[in-house]
Amino acid sequence: xxxxxxxxxxxxxxxxxxxxxxxxxxxxxxxxxxxxxxxxxxxxxxxxxxxxxxxxxxxxxxxxxxxxxxxxxxxxxxxxxxxxxxxxxxxxxxxxxxxxxxxxxxxxxxxxxxxxxxxxxxxxxxxxxxxxxxxxxxxxxxxxxxxxxxxxxxxxxxxxxxxxxxxxxxxxxxxxxxxxxxxxxxxxxxxxxxxxxxxxxxxxxxxxxxxxxxxxxxxxxxxxxxxxxxxxxxxxxxxxxxx
Amino acid sequence: xxxxxxxxxxxxxxxxxxxxxxxxxxxxxxxxxxxxxxxxxxxxxxxxxxxxxxxxxxxxxxxxxxxxxxxxxxxxxxxxxxxxxxxxxxxxxxxxxxxxxxxxxxxxxxxxxxxxxxxxxxxxxxxxxxxxxxxxxxxxxxxxxxxxxxxxxxxxxxxxxxxxxxxxxxxxxxxxxxxxxxxxxxxxxxxxxxxxxxxxxxxxxxxxxxxxxxxxxxxxxxxxxxxxxxxxxxxxxxxxxxxxxxxxxxxxx
Numbered sequence: 285x286x287x288x289x290x291x292x293x294x295x296x297x298x299x300x301x302x303x304x305x306x307x308x309x310x311x312x313x314x315x316x317x318x319x320x321x322x323x324x325x326x327x328x329x330x331x332x333x334x335x336x337x338x339x340x341x342x343x344x345x346x347x348x349x350x351x352x353x354x355x356x357x358x359x360x361x362x363x364x365x366x367x368x369x370x371x372x373x374x375x376x377x378x379x380x381x382x383x384x385x386x387x388x389x390x391x392x393x394x395x396x397x398x399x400x401x402x403x404x405x406x407x408x409x410x411x412x413x414x415x416x417x418x419x420x421x422x423x424x425x426x427x428x429x430x431x432x433x434x435x436x437x438x439x440x441x442x443x444x445x446x447x448x449x450x451x452x453x454x455x456x457x458x459x460x461x462x463x464x465x466x467x468x469x470x471x472x473x474x475x476x477x478x479x480x481x482x483x484x485x486x487x488x489x490x491x492x493x494x495x496x497x498x499x500x501x502x503x504x505x506x507x508x509x510x511x512x513x514x515x516x517x518x519x520x521x522x523x524x525x526x527x
Numbered sequence: 528x529x530x531x532x533x534x535x536x537x538x539x540x541x542x543x544x545x546x547x548x549x550x551x552x553x554x555x556x557x558x559x560x561x562x563x564x565x566x567x568x569x570x571x572x573x574x575x576x577x578x579x580x581x582x583x584x585x586x587x588x589x590x591x592x593x594x595x596x597x598x599x600x601x602x603x604x605x606x607x608x609x610x611x612x613x614x615x616x617x618x619x620x621x622x623x624x625x626x627x628x629x630x631x632x633x634x635x636x637x638x639x640x641x642x643x644x645x646x647x648x649x650x651x652x653x654x655x656x657x658x659x660x661x662x663x664x665x666x667x668x669x670x671x672x673x674x675x676x677x678x679x680x681x682x683x684x685x686x687x688x689x690x691x692x693x694x695x696x697x698x699x700x701x702x703x704x705x706x707x708x709x710x711x712x713x714x715x716x717x718x719x720x721x722x723x724x725x726x727x728x729x730x731x732x733x734x735x736x737x738x739x740x741x742x743x744x745x746x747x748x749x750x751x752x753x754x755x756x757x758x759x760x761x762x763x764x765x766x767x768x769x770x771x772x773x774x775x776x777x778x779x780x
Contacts (some may be wrong), residue, residue, distance in 0.1 A: 302601075315619075397615040404575055404687075405629055406604030509661055 292487050296409035297333040299418070299483075309416060318419035320382050326426060327381060328374055332365075332431040335373070337439030339364050344448035354449035358457025361439035363466075370431040371470045372518050375477040378424075379510035383485035386417060387506040390489025399490070413490070417482040424478035425471050432470070474520045477514050484510045528553050529574065529685065529717055534583030536569055542571045545741045546583070554715045556708050556731045558722055561738035562763060567721045568612075570738065571689055574719065575609065576600065583625030587685070605633050608716075610688040610707075614670040616662040616677075622669075623646045623649070623658040633681065634774065648676040653708060668699040672706070679710055686711065686718040692727060704731050725770055728752065737763065753777045 294358035303309070343360040390413055391401050402409045436458065444451050492498055529551040536544040544564045551557040559567050572578045574585060576592055584591040588604055595603065597598055610655055616625050626645040630636060636644075649658065653673040657665055665673070671691060688707060692700035708731040711718040720727065728735060732749040737760045745760040753774055765771045 310631060392618075396613055396618075397611045398617055400572075400577060401609065401611060401615040401617075402605060403577060404604060404609040405632065406601045407632065 288487075288491075291491065293355050295410055295414070295487055295490065296483065298408065299414045301411060302408040304407065304412045304415070308412075312412070312416035313419045317423060320417065320420045321427060321503070322508060324378060324381055325430065327377070328427055328431050329434050331377060332370065332434040333438035335369060336361065336365055336435030337442030337485045339369070339435075340443040341446060341448065341481065343447070344443060345380075349513030353416055354453040355457030355460055356434075357443055357449050358439065359460045360495045361443070362436060362458050362462075365435035365439070366432055366466055366470055370428050370435055371474045371477065372514065373483065374428060374431050375474070375481065375514050376475075376511050378427075378481055379485075379514060382421075382481055383507050383510045384503040386482070386485035387489040387503045388499050390486055391492045391502050392496075394490065394492055395478065395495055410490070414483065414486045417486060418479065419480045421478040424481065425474045428470065428474045432489040469521075469525045472525065473518060478519065480510060480513050484513060528588060529719070530586040532584045532586065533576070534573060534580045534585060536566075536573055536578060536580050543741050544573065544580075546739070547741075547743045548583075549736050549743060549746060551717050551719050551732065553717045554712065555570075555718070555733040556711050557717070557719045557734045557736070558732045559736050559738060560722060560724065560728060560763070561744075562723065565738040566741040567723075567738055568689060571687060571719065571721045575607065575687060576604070577706060577746065605681060607681035608670065608681070608682040610674045610678050610686070610691050612690040612693055613707060614662070614667075614674040616670060616673055618662055618712075619662055621659050622654065622665065622673050625662070625673055626680050628683050629677065645676075648680050651679075651710075652676045667694050668696075668703065671695065671703050675703075675706060675710070679714065682714065684716055686714075686716050688693045688720040688722075689718060690716070690722055690724075692722070692724055697726065701730060707731065725764055729770075729773070730739060739763075 304312075336495075340357055340361045344357045347354075347356060393413070399409050399413070402412060440451075440454050441452050443449050449457075485506045488502045488509070492502035494501075531547055531551075532547050533546050533548050534544060535542065536548055547570065559570060561567050570576060584593060590599070592603070594602070603754070608625075611769070614621075617628065620628065623642070623645055626648060627638075627641050630641040630644060631638070631692050646658075652675050653671050654669060654676065657669055657673070662670060662673070675691075686707070691707060692703050695703060704727050707718060707720065710716070719732075722728070728749060733753070735745075735747060735749065736743055737745040737754060737757075739759050745755065745757045747755065752760065755761060765774055
């Protein structure tokens with residue numbers, strides 16, 4: 285475990301070592317933006333919209349006291365989506381989707397000796413394979429932004445059309461006690477998660493050994509470790525920024 | 528010329544290469560032969576610098592690889608062409624893009640000029656109508672040709688091949704062997720081939736190094752192999768009846 289942590293940091297150092305030619309790197313970055321960011325928008329939108337709706341319905345069903353104002357439904361929906369659901373929950377989903385893709389694509393390159401072929405040519409394979417993914421995932425906060433918007437929209441539609449509150453009450457609730465720093469907090473942790481999402485799965489793909497079956501195993505291990513690190517980091521960042 | 532001086536390599540306490548010394552000469556096709564597990568691939572990867580040796584030195588011309596600066600190693604790597612056992616073509620690129628890749632990476636030439644050079648080597652290795660195809664759309668023999676084309680596109684000084692004809696039918700295997708041999712002579716490069724295919728030994732083995740359990744057990748030319756009294760190499764090379772008969776006929780002559 286300790287040696288793996290050491291290897292991970294040495295890998296990070298090498299990622300920012302000898303740089304690949306810009307004209308090649310540019311193509312790789314665009315390819316990765318397409319597969320990691322654009323390719324994830326569909327599933328992120330779908331999950332965010334419906335989970336937002338569910339959060340809103342469950343909050344509404346639990347507000348049994350008639351003295352509690354209906355705008356609390358929107359308030360609770362906004363808080364859960366902005367603070368936790370969009371940045372953390374979506375990142376765990378992305379650890380499965382994007383993380384597995386990164387591990388399996390790099391792992392397959394390893395198994396089929398494509399990484400050896402790059403090394404023999406004198407290419408810094410860490411930079412060539414991992415750096416474009418880190419750059420592509422700089423756009424990850426944009427995905428989370430879309431997730432936040434769609435989550436709240438899903439909550440609005442479920443709440444208003446489900447008859448739990450009026451449109452006015454929901455919009456009032458969304459604005460209630462709004463603290464702008466919560467958005468900053470969400471994007472700070474999203475940026476850290478983006479780095480984790482790019483590097484831990486790359487590490488597991490790059491250092492895997494064995495054959496095709498082991499690529500699958502490496503993807504599973506990568507998902508577990510990416511999730512664990514995201515959850516721990518989430519705890520520490522929250523402790524640091526919100527208390 | 529590549530000189531190997533007493534190299535050893537271990538993995539987690541298990542010694543895979545034990546004090547190997549030899550010389551691979553320029554303009555010749557050098558073969559490393561031996562049973563599976565004899566250390567051929569590890570030896571080749573040590574030559575390529577993919578594995579660090581535990582002891583001994585490898586000289587490219589007169590410079591030991593472990594004394595080269597990072598820049599010198601980078602330059603050396605650009606002078607090396609490698610054909611991997613499974614071809615190791617980049618899945619996401621077409622045949623033409625695979626061949627253009629090293630030049631795009633290491634030269635400042637314009638794409639049109641690079642494409643022109645790529646098409647020259649494509650023609651040289653007799654690849655027909657495959658430029659726009661992806662590696663999973665072509666046969667094993669064609670993949671090897673693409674790998675050879677990619678390996679020679681930068682005019683390398685050294686060509687390494689790991690089992691270049693494994694998984695190929697005998698006719699295609701001989702074509703690939705001959706192609707490598709012709710390229711070696713044409714470009715005057717040092718070629719090192721890792722193989723356990725006896726057809727290759729008989730066809731193109733100008734110098735043969737036989738490895739047994741990580742040690743160099745024998746070395747010589749393909750002519751020497753007919754006359755050798757080394758039991759280990761005889762058992763390996765003449766394990767099939769066909770080759771036993773070939774040897775008998777050769778010795779009768």
